[in-house]
Amino acid sequence: MELPRIIVNFKAYREATGERAIEIAKAAEDVWKETGVSIGVAPQAVDLRRVAEAVEIPVFAQHVDPYEPGARTGSVTPYAARDAGAYGTLLNHSERRLRIDQIEMALSLARRYGLKVVVCANDPIVGRAVSELGPDAVAVEPPELIGTGISVSKAKPEVVLRSVEVIEGIVYVGAGVSTGEDVRRSLELGAYGVLLASAVAKSEDPKSKLLELAEAVLTFE
Amino acid sequence: MELPRIIVNFKAYREATGERAIEIAKAAEDVWKETGVSIGVAPQAVDLRRVAEAVEIPVFAQHVDPYEPGARTGSVTPYAARDAGAYGTLLNHSERRLRIDQIEMALSLARRYGLKVVVCANDPIVGRAVSELGPDAVAVEPPELIGTGISVSKAKPEVVLRSVEVIEGIVYVGAGVSTGEDVRRSLELGAYGVLLASAVAKSEDPKSKLLELAEAVLTFE
């Protein structure tokens, strides 16, 4: 399974918890089946297994701790995420930053247990730095735009351009991505895909929103 | 449902992940049905929902973050733990310590969403301090004994006595608890119950081990 073009982070939104997590994931699966555009979802840890059982699209953990299984109360280990059916994991999201030695360790363990790893970064330079650790992809998200609805591709196209320029490998961009237009611009600027959250996860009609985003991917291709 | 006499923390043990988490939880349920001794289990976040669906005994989260639902990537909120079926949560375990203002906030939110809260502490004084925040119970576990198989009730009975003396309300003790004798001593010294992990979670025969522990509770009663 290749890395999806669109990854929807459910964060800890109430609107994307439990039954609702399943619904959004199924909407993503439907849109993938209808359009052929691959979409991944990143539900909360408590929903990870159920979502992974419910759909055939890539399911990501939002975070894994840099530990092997063991005496680690309260942690989500890469082993457990994999056991729960995860295809991959986000790491170092702006709401869950890690020390760089921990990113390296979590990444290494995630790989050991067969998880794809998308490491988040606050800017192109940090994105390049973490890309040296060998993740499957890097997602660059200017924290000041996260949750604003003002897309990085519109407000800071230079961030996308610079990210694509300095980071070897697959680059996602995110922060404020909420429309098909945002997706199209991001891909035009060279991004492989987009990472987004509230525009889908808090939508009253996630399927329509996802269709809009997926069609933008198609238009671009 | 009253607080159980025995709480089994599955930590992030490989032997207590996924299918195995269900098995241990079912063994605990069986022992409860056979002996009448209440037993709670604390599986990993990714197993919380499935375990809660599989058994009728109290299921605890190992940790919750001090946040309302929202933009909190990688967190386990009290709301989500409750949605997943948790009866309660541990907080401030030695492997997942929190700042005191965070304990207060997590406790307050856990209450809001109907979770019982057992706050862990490293010694009787800290136990008394956190008891002022109004948890449902306090669990005192000297960190130096955790995972040693040398029980707090044997190696440091004064810790149990002192905890029971200075903490108002329900007191669990833990660290190194692994036999019926450890349980019996803990209760004799005044503890309400015990918190333990590897002796059950890594056991090849969790049911027999749990029977041994439950019978010690019965003997005491």
Added chain:
Amino acid sequence: MELPRIIVNFKAYREATGERAIEIAKAAEDVWKETGVSIGVAPQAVDLRRVAEAVEIPVFAQHVDPYEPGARTGSVTPYAARDAGAYGTLLNHSERRLRIDQIEMALSLARRYGLKVVVCANDPIVGRAVSELGPDAVAVEPPELIGTGISVSKAKPEVVLRSVEVIEGIVYVGAGVSTGEDVRRSLELGAYGVLLASAVAKSEDPKSKLLELAEAVLTFE
């Protein structure tokens, strides 16, 4: 030396660094000599020794780490703070919160090296909790008022009253304290003293401001 009625936290303010730290500390010493009202100062770690050498009033560290001397790169140990001439230390300030086991450890080590300890708390309940650890004083500061210039004694007098009621021992209050009137109210409501920062540390005339505050203490006495 008894605990001062007024403690001025220099934070990391540019206006209270280096030479300027000495000036503010000397202003505080002058006011103490002129009025008899004891005033303590809490300069940054890099200024601690020089301030302690320059004045005869109580000098506090803003924070100490919960470690004995040793391989602790980047830490301020209680031992080193004492060696630098500190009379005491703040702990768990809202800008430098600690885990509760760390508060206990830092407090214990600070005592071992002869430092007075003022533990900060965000509300009366947490204040009471930390008071169980046996500090010399507790300072209750609602974080939402810190730096606002709106005094806790005016905006939330119930916080002061409740703190004094539930905490045994010496209680400071802080957050937004900036006038003699704020000081007077705080003491009237039962506080032993006040903790403040910008009103003095960023003042163009710290001595006048300190005189105003000290006179309010005198009026009250």
Added chain:
Amino acid sequence: MELPRIIVNFKAYREATGERAIEIAKAAEDVWKETGVSIGVAPQAVDLRRVAEAVEIPVFAQHVDPYEPGARTGSVTPYAARDAGAYGTLLNHSERRLRIDQIEMALSLARRYGLKVVVCANDPIVGRAVSELGPDAVAVEPPELIGTGISVSKAKPEVVLRSVEVIEGIVYVGAGVSTGEDVRRSLELGAYGVLLASAVAKSEDPKSKLLELAEAVLTFE
């Protein structure tokens, strides 16, 4: 002033606090004057200013926080470190790791205030990653050898070789460095210099030890 060949980290050692910090720094200055080999020292925050005033060799902070001057109680800002006379700072030492976005921010602020920055890393890959952030130098120290007296250049020469190979710019190595032989090997393997601590900071005769190390540098040159 160029980056020194030898940097002595005083950690929070009792034997390197206060008066003793001055003595070790003066010994380093003497050895520099006698041999021409540049030696830097990294005293604790509370000793930074006094050491910087006492000697003419490069003085490093052990850590700076990623903040501008302001309401940052308990922090050592780059501005304050510079005001105290620091020439540079270590960052991300194994005993004081930082999140990668914090390394970037601290580095950027340190530069703004004229500090040289040596970023520590646990292995060559992380070293390469942090080198992308543009520090003045990277120091690679395998944590498992720190404080052992078994030198990285002897026990893991491949770590030194690999670090020099993958990191562009100045590379220090450290962990277990304690003899002239260790220094010589490190430089032979391509390191620019060494970072060490206890061998000098806890020595009864720091000057002799520093002479031994400096002579090894000379032999190499």
